Amino acid sequence: MHSLLKLLPVALFLIPGPAHAVDRKHPTHRTTHGLPVQLRSGESTEPYHPPTSFETYGAGVSHPLSGRAAFNLQNAAVAYATSKLTASNGNAVVYTSGYSGDVVQNAYLVQTHDGVPFSNAVANVAFNKNNSVISFGSSFVTPNFITASVPTVTFAAASAAAAAQLNGTYNNSPVSVEYYVTPNGSAALVYTFEIQNIALGTWYRAFIDAHSAQFVSALSYVAHATYTAIPVSQQDPTGGFANIVDPEDYTASPLGWQNSGSGSNSTGNNAISWKGTSAGTTTQSSAPDVFAYEQNPALAPSAPQNVDAARVNAFYVANTLHDIFYQYGFTETTFNFQNSNQGRGGSQSDALSISVQDASGINDISFATPPDGTPAILRSFVWNYTTPNRDGALDNDLLIHEITHGLTNRLTGGGTARCLKTVEALALGEGWSDAMANWAAKNSSATPDFVIGKYVTNSTAGLRTYPYSTSLTTNPLLYSSLQTLTEPHGTGELWANALYQVYAGLVAAHGWSPTARTNPDGKEGNIVWMHLFVDALGLQPCSPTFLNGRDAVIQADVNRYAGANACTIWRAFASRGLGVNAANYVDDFTVPSGC
Numbered sequence: 001m002h003s004l005l006k007l008l009p010v011a012l013f014l015i016p017g018p019a020h021a022v023d024r025k026h027p028t029h030r031t032t033h034g035l036p037v038q039l040r041s042g043e044s045t046e047p048y049h050p051p052t053s054f055e056t057y058g059a060g061v062s063h064p065l066s067g068r069a070a071f072n073l074q075n076a077a078v079a080y081a082t083s084k085l086t087a088s089n090g091n092a093v094v095y096t097s098g099y100s101g102d103v104v105q106n107a108y109l110v111q112t113h114d115g116v117p118f119s120n121a122v123a124n125v126a127f128n129k130n131n132s133v134i135s136f137g138s139s140f141v142t143p144n145f146i147t148a149s150v151p152t153v154t155f156a157a158a159s160a161a162a163a164a165q166l167n168g169t170y171n172n173s174p175v176s177v178e179y180y181v182t183p184n185g186s187a188a189l190v191y192t193f194e195i196q197n198i199a200l201g202t203w204y205r206a207f208i209d210a211h212s213a214q215f216v217s218a219l220s221y222v223a224h225a226t227y228t229a230i231p232v233s234q235q236d237p238t239g240g241f242a243n244i245v246d247p248e249d250y251t252a253s254p255l256g257w258q259n260s261g262s263g264s265n266s267t268g269n270n271a272i273s274w275k276g277t278s279a280g281t282t283t284q285s286s287a288p289d290v291f292a293y294e295q296n297p298a299l300a301p302s303a304p305q306n307v308d309a310a311r312v313n314a315f316y317v318a319n320t321l322h323d324i325f326y327q328y329g330f331t332e333t334t335f336n337f338q339n340s341n342q343g344r345g346g347s348q349s350d351a352l353s354i355s356v357q358d359a360s361g362i363n364d365i366s367f368a369t370p371p372d373g374t375p376a377i378l379r380s381f382v383w384n385y386t387t388p389n390r391d392g393a394l395d396n397d398l399l400i401h402e403i404t405h406g407l408t409n410r411l412t413g414g415g416t417a418r419c420l421k422t423v424e425a426l427a428l429g430e431g432w433s434d435a436m437a438n439w440a441a442k443n444s445s446a447t448p449d450f451v452i453g454k455y456v457t458n459s460t461a462g463l464r465t466y467p468y469s470t471s472l473t474t475n476p477l478l479y480s481s482l483q484t485l486t487e488p489h490g491t492g493e494l495w496a497n498a499l500y501q502v503y504a505g506l507v508a509a510h511g512w513s514p515t516a517r518t519n520p521d522g523k524e525g526n527i528v529w530m531h532l533f534v535d536a537l538g539l540q541p542c543s544p545t546f547l548n549g550r551d552a553v554i555q556a557d558v559n560r561y562a563g564a565n566a567c568t569i570w571r572a573f574a575s576r577g578l579g580v581n582a583a584n585y586v587d588d589f590t591v592p593s594g595c
């Protein structure tokens with residue numbers, strides 16, 4: 001996260017930056033900061049609320065006006081809250097609202113300075129029916145710096161600044177002048193008002209410095225999404241659906257996953273999922289952005305609720321992979337799939353298009369990757385091995401396999417999508433895709449055998465010749481198997497299994513991170529594996545061979561980890577015949593001297 005502070009060379013202490021340098025992983029961050037709002041400048045800002053205190057008093061305590069005969073909620077609340085206010089010099093407490101219920105009387109208050117209310121320093125006092133105080137909540141502050149209470153720039157200047165940064169227009173909402181406490185403890189005088197962009201479905205409250213027209217903060221009124229889908233850590237629906245709330249990563253997807261609004265549907269900046277035509281999307285089951293459609297396995301895939309479940313699951317998986325891949329380096333500048341690249345470089349207008357229950361085939365799934373700037377198309381078909389039939393869009397294995405074709409085709413050779421077309425490179429492509437499905441399905445440091453496509457085939461053997469396994473008995477494929485295997489998925493199995501050996505070696509050496517899907521910063525083996533996977537794709541030549549692919553992984557480790565994992569990686573490849581002297585599909589099981 002960057003701070004706008006660096007853009008403001010003068011009077012840094014006067015002008016609070018919107019994105020104060022707070023560690024998002026700090027445990028208290030989630031209690032004081034809201035979701036990031038992306039600015040046109042490329043920076044982001046998060047709404048801030050000072051730490052809140054909350055005290056409860058059981059049967060109740062007295063307040064400064066307890067001695068009075070008549071109880072007045074407003075006066076009593078102001079008196080009590082004022083007694084809790086530590087800030088002096090023009091600070092006061094003002095009653096904003098309150099009510100008397102069956103058993104409690106609630107009052108809501110705001111801190112003011114020179115008569116100007118604070119946006120984010122508020123309090124609430126509750127009284128019981130005996131008029132004793134039973135609780136007090138407060139985010140009152142003692143600012144370490146506060147600017148003058150009369151604006152020195154016009155509202156027109158402030159609204160222009162907000163409109164520019166938030167890519168919208170001022171919507172004639174009421175404007176107020178308030179103080180905004182920032183994470184660094186200072187209080188800025190701000191104009192606050194709303195900025196909307198109807199076409200984009202965005203709607204913000206902006207806080208603009210009333211002395212400089214600089215951006216202070218913003219919050220979004222648009223709530224975030226809920227998807228009923230199969231978690232990406234599960235291979236298929238047999239483990240059940242889950243309600244997945246706010247899964248977006250706002251670094252990878254600053255616009256979120258949805259085109260939010262009254263017609264919110266399975267369409268967004270990264271992907272669209274549809275049936276029949278691109279207009280055949282799934283619309284939210286309730287606003288805002290709730291997609292609660294669970295498959296009924298007793299009904300055919302074509303049953304309306306199952307069509308919705310399929311479109312939502314495919315949409316969820318595609319966006320999840322977008323965000324995972326993004327964190328590991330598949331971004332706008334490295335040719336990823338997005339409609340808008342948000343000014344971050346690369347070619348845009350190429351969100352992934354997913355056709356579920358595509359009518360052009362059966363018992364299959366396909367992915368077409370054109371160059372950066374042209375949308376890829378994933379066609380998912382129904383499988384008729386069972387009654388009722390099963391839907392490939394509910395088999396996360398298959399979706400991850402296909403979407404990984406987009407990653408490998410775009411990263412190899414610089415976004416041309418022309419570099420995995422030789423027979424051997426096609427095989428590598430199939431191998432990477434199965435290996436990614438295997439990686440995504442891991443939920444512990446264990447490295448059990450892995451079978452892809454069990455659900456659609458209704459078979460424990462799945463779609464491949466052997467399970468992926470670290471056992472040469474269970475999966476005997478070697479580099480020399482390429483002498484007899486020719487079909488890409490078949491030869492790809494050797495590559496996927498070799499990468500599984502690498503994975504197992506790295507996890508054995510470095511452990512396993514449960515947060516690898518959302519946090520690429522750890523040192524655990526599954527994170528290292530994913531970094532090497534993505535890094536190697538960009539290093540390897542156009543039309544790579546298996547040996548090129550191996551060498552690129554070894555070099556990626558040098559680049560990122562100073563070669564710390566060289567022997568682990570060599571041992572893994574050598575175990576499958578891809579040792580240092582492997583050539584011409586003749587196995588070699590040796591590792592470099594020193595390993």
Ligand SMILES: [Zn+2]
Nearest residue numbers: 401405430433
């Ligand atoms: Zn494939």
